[in-house]
Amino acid sequence: MSNDIVLVGAGCMGAALLPGLFKGFQKSRILVVDSSSSQRKKIAAMGVDVSSSIGDVSGGATIVLALPPDRFAEFASSTSVLSGHPGLVISVMAGVRIATIEHALQVCNVVRAIPNTPAEIFKSMTVFCAAASISFFCLELAERVFSLIGETVRVENEELMDPATAICGGGPAYLSYFAECMRCFAVDHGFNDAQSAFIVGQVFRGTGSLLSVGDRRPMQLCREVMTPGGTTARAVDVLERNNFKGVVGDALLKATTHSQSLGYRVEEAENGRSYR
Structure with missing residues (x-):
């Protein structure tokens, strides 16, 4: 068959x-x-x-x-x-x-x-x-x-396939990395492993569902959670003061350029094989 x-x-x-x-x-x-x-x-x-x-x-x-x-x-x-x-x-x-x-x-x-x-x-x-x-x-x-x-x-x-590789292909890893940071914080502050994993997992599932319905952009959802001067706003302020957006952008650019370099190396190897 x-x-x-x-x-x-x-x-x-x-x-x-x-x-x-x-x-x-x-x-x-x-x-x-x-x-x-x-x-x-x-x-x-x-x-x-x-x-x-x-x-x-x-x-x-x-x-x-x-x-x-x-x-x-x-x-x-x-x-x-x-x-x-x-x-x-x-x-x-x-x-x-x-x-x-x-x-x-x-x-x-x-x-x-x-x-x-x-x-x-x-x-x-x-x-x-x-x-x-x-x-x-x-x-x-x-x-x-x-x-x-x-x-x-x-x-x-x-x-566009190289930035897609960075965003889409690597996306689950970046989100999982951030989720692990949240899980570790939960454990460090008294939750057990099972509770921490469940809480963080549900936060990601619920937020992902919100992002997938309607036409609200991610930053709009962020602002809807933040009360001016409140707890979430203070946490986001720390991220902004540490250039979190820039760090993420640098990471994605690094992945994009590596995807491009992989393509060039494979192309060179194929060209070398063809000329032998």
């Missing part, structure tokens, strides 16, 4: 895609390829076929590349079976540009996407950009795949 989905790379992001893929495709028609035997064993326990390498792939299969970016050039050079693949190729690799994938695999139906780990519970925010040469069928198929894991935003300008 041929596969509808071939997922290459089952790390944190690749594995997070699987619950959504299970909603839209039969498990028997999904193949997960990963070099780690322990990861293959874990995925196989979900009832999915696994392999350490790609065998024959049908032309209608959707290839999902969830490799670490620095492994892509080596993967492309050692996987001739994907060369000229006529079907959809989705990349969730940070930084790797559409043109690099097109050149490395000699394919044209490429979509570069940045989902995030809430895909595991069908709550991903996926930003994606499609190759200019993509067929209407493959574009619709990509949108269907992304709808299985959460919400989507399509951009025409690929340059």
Whole structure:
């Protein structure tokens, strides 16, 4: 039986895609390829076929590349079976540009996407950009795949994919970091671990729900909580006096520029391989 989905790379992001893929495709028609035997064993326990390498792939299969970016050039050079693949190729690799994938695999139906780990519970925010040469069928198929894991935003300008990597791809980590700071404060001031985790988790869930309804911007919600001269206002004043917004901006810029540099390094590695 041929596969509808071939997922290459089952790390944190690749594995997070699987619950959504299970909603839209039969498990028997999904193949997960990963070099780690322990990861293959874990995925196989979900009832999915696994392999350490790609065998024959049908032309209608959707290839999902969830490799670490620095492994892509080596993967492309050692996987001739994907060369000229006529079907959809989705990349969730940070930084790797559409043109690099097109050149490395000699394919044209490429979509570069940045989902995030809430895909595991069908709550991903996926930003994606499609190759200019993509067929209407493959574009619709990509949108269907992304709808299985959460919400989507399509951009025409690929340059936006690097800041999207910083905002969307890394977003769950930044929010979790801030949540951990709040949890530690709660523990330090008398709440037990379970209480602290529950309180902070519910604060984030409730605030996230408020942000997702209506048209209020985040700062409006912030001001609605703050009574002039009150407790929250004093806390926010500390953040502002310590340039918290600037610190966050610097962090996001660092992530953005690293995504760009990853793309350049992969492109250089691919160009070097082509000239050998």
